[in-house]
Amino acid sequence: MRAKPLIRVGLVAAGLTLGLAIAEIGARLWPASAGEDLLFNAPDGSPPGLYRHNSQVLMEPVPGFEGVARSLGWEVPVHINALGTRGPAPDRSRPRWIAVGDSFTLSLQVRQEETFEALLGDALAVDVLNAGVDGYSTWQADGRYRMLDDAMGAEAVILLFFLGNDLYDNHRIAEERRNPQAVPPPPPPPDLGRVHRLLLDHSALFGFGRVATRRIFLAPAEKARFREELEIFSASGTTTLDRILPDTIAALRSLRDDALSRDDRLVVALAPPAFALTEAETAKTLGAFDLTDPRPDAPLRAVQAVLGILGVVPCDLTAPLRASSDPVYLRFDGHWSPAGHRVVAEALRDCLDSR
Numbered sequence: 001m002r003a004k005p006l007i008r009v010g011l012v013a014a015g016l017t018l019g020l021a022i023a024e025i026g027a028r029l030w031p032a033s034a035g036e037d038l039l040f041n042a043p044d045g046s047p048p049g050l051y052r053h054n055s056q057v058l059m060e061p062v063p064g065f066e067g068v069a070r071s072l073g074w075e076v077p078v079h080i081n082a083l084g085t086r087g088p089a090p091d092r093s094r095p096r097w098i099a100v101g102d103s104f105t106l107s108l109q110v111r112q113e114e115t116f117e118a119l120l121g122d123a124l125a126v127d128v129l130n131a132g133v134d135g136y137s138t139w140q141a142d143g144r145y146r147m148l149d150d151a152m153g154a155e156a157v158i159l160l161f162f163l164g165n166d167l168y169d170n171h172r173i174a175e176e177r178r179n180p181q182a183v184p185p186p187p188p189p190p191d192l193g194r195v196h197r198l199l200l201d202h203s204a205l206f207g208f209g210r211v212a213t214r215r216i217f218l219a220p221a222e223k224a225r226f227r228e229e230l231e232i233f234s235a236s237g238t239t240t241l242d243r244i245l246p247d248t249i250a251a252l253r254s255l256r257d258d259a260l261s262r263d264d265r266l267v268v269a270l271a272p273p274a275f276a277l278t279e280a281e282t283a284k285t286l287g288a289f290d291l292t293d294p295r296p297d298a299p300l301r302a303v304q305a306v307l308g309i310l311g312v313v314p315c316d317l318t319a320p321l322r323a324s325s326d327p328v329y330l331r332f333d334g335h336w337s338p339a340g341h342r343v344v345a346e347a348l349r350d351c352l353d354s355r
Contacts, residue, residue: 045069045070045071045074046069046134047067047068049062049067050065050069057144060084060133060144061080061084061085061133062084063080063081063083063084064082065078065079066080069108069109072332073330073331073332074330076109083151083152085129085130085131086112086130086132087117087129087130090127090152094121095127096127096129096154097121097127097128097158098148098158099117099129099132099157099158099160100132100142100144100145100158101132101136101141101159101160101161102135102141102160102165103132103134104271105117105131105136106130106133107335108134109336109337110336110337114338115130116341116342116344117130119345120345120348120349123345123349124352129148138159138161138252138255139174141255142254145258154264155264156264156266157265157266158268159268159269161268162271162273163271163272163273163276163300164273167248167299167302167303168229171247173247174251175247223289227290228240230286231291232244232298233275233276233286233291233295233298234298235294235295235298236291237291238298241299245306249306249309252268252303252310252312256312267351268312268315269344269347269351270300270314270315270317271344272317272321273334275296277296277321277322278322279294281296297318300318313355315348317343317344317348320343320344320347320350321343321347324339326343327339328340328343
């Protein structure tokens with residue numbers, strides 16, 4: 001008689017498991033929604049212990065670090081060499097270039113051999129050092145370039161300028177320098193439980209639910225921060241873009257002058273956020289934060305004009321990424337997929353060949 005209740009419990013458990021499995025598959029196949037990569041807002045996917053404080057550039061990778069970076073949809077081993085850059089030690093037999101920038105340069109979402117640095121280096125027979133750091137502004141990228149160039153010498157520097165937030169990051173760093181008390185420190189990363197972390201890393205269903213929940217219950221302060229960063233992609237953000245642009249002009253001028261004084265070639269690649277590939281996607285993302293009048297290329301045009309004034313020829317990655325038939329961005333992350341890195345490496349090679 002006791003077997004029947006146990007059978008019923010087993011059937012219920014099996015039914016629930018099957019239902020969750022079907023829902024998980026459905027979540028993975030469901031089309032991406034507007035602002036999904038922003039609203040998922042995954043806690044830092046970089047492994048603990050990757051960074052240490054640096055008085056000149058605030059933080060830098062720890063030389064010799066070994067770990068694993070992970071988030072929803074990816075899990076990648078990370079090696080920092082003795083110089084403090086990602087990947088193997090520099091190859092002294094080949095010309096050395098330094099790639100600087102933020103998380104799009106570091107690219108923890110893909111294996112080192114899949115990054116645009118590795119692909120471009122193989123194509124050009126040069127050693128492109130991956131010196132990216134999560135959250136870096138152009139000011140910090142310039143400082144990191146100087147330190148690495150002093151340590152090992154380079155023939156060229158590639159700045160990957162992320163149009164999604166580098167303009168604001170440059171403004172924020174400049175404001176901190178002008179008035180350290182005016183800018184509050186960033187909030188500490190959330191302390192997640194093991195189960196929460198596991199679901200964030202592996203369940204698209206959980207990610208889908210997180211996005212939907214945050215869309216409804218997003219805190220006013222966080223929504224205001226998203227609006228501030230996204231506003232420059234709308235017609236109503238023209239004044240804001242004009243206000244913060246001088247700090248990017250100053251940062252790019254500093255990098256240009258440093259490269260000139262060191263007799264190094266400077267390449268500035270302009271990278272769009274995922275939503276800026278089409279006006280329709282820009283409109284959907286802006287609409288999720290109560291913004292209208294999309295102008296997806298407004299930051300691109302502004303930075304191109306700045307580089308023209310500075311005498312630096314930009315490499316626009318927007319057109320090649322738009323032209324690709326492959327998914328070039330990760331769904332819940334917003335960084336480039338392996339296919340995206342291949343497109344970027346080819347675009348950079350074309351830019352260099354054209355010069």
